Amino acid sequence: MKDRPLQLPLDLGHVPAHSLDDFLAADSNHEARNWILRWPAWPGLTLALAGPAGCGKTHLAHVWKARSGANLIAAAALSPAMVQDLADGPGVIIEDADQAVDEVALFHLYNLLKETGRYLLLTGREAPSRWPVALADLRSRLATIPLAFIRPPDESLLEAVLLKLFSDRQLPVGPDVLAFILPRMERSFAAAQALVAKIDGTALAGQRRVTVPLVRGLLNATEDNLEM
Secondary structure: OOOOOOOOOOOOOOOOOOOOOOOOOOHHHHHHHHHHHHOOOOHHHEEEEEOOOOOOHHHHHHHHHHHHOOEEEEHHHOOHHHHHHHHOOOEEEEEOOOOOOOHHHHHHHHHHHHHHOOEEEEEEOOOHHHOOOOOHHHHHHHOOOOEEEOOOOOHHHHHHHHHHHHHHOOOOOOHHHHHHHHHHOOOOHHHHHHHHHHHHHHHHHHOOOOOHHHHHHHHHHHHHHHHO
16 A cells, blocks of 8 residues: 655644633632733732743733733834824733833833723733833833733643643544653643644644654654754
8 A cells, every 4th residue: 555645734823712711720820810810900000921931821811801802912013103092992911021022112001001090911921020121211110010920830731731732723632642742741831832733733744643653753753853
């Protein structure tokens, strides 16, 4: 029997589930989840969500967006020309605000929201007090923002994260696959996202189900490439 030819995988995208019911509650994110649910009783009308890549900051930001009607924007897209329009809404979410944000725009946005009693949610990998901010007035304001930090996952949460990532991509996996992956992967949210994306691409290219042999081959190939 001839081998079935590989197909070029097409990245058609997938839509992560970002409702509150889809959020994987755990000890590591309990504080952050409670802050989102506590809204609108935020002291100072602001909140910063911090934690490692892929830990659920974006998910919680979307939960709050649905509850508050806030506008969501990536920090890199923020400009001074946008500040007034953003400030006219019920609230604003700035994602990855610790990376390449226009400091003048963020400073004016912060002040406008404060003056009009509207809300601001910032996300980043570090606490705002540790962001590399040059503008002294902005730095002093960021230092006063309440912080909810999401810690790295324990094994039970990491397993649930893997299962959700596979589910978001509509990839059925058995418990044997998850049991095989967990002790062999880097214990981080970002690593889980990257690994599931690789497994998805490999399964699609070979028109194969996600099984232990498929994952074993992928992990072995990755280790071989690192050793070269």
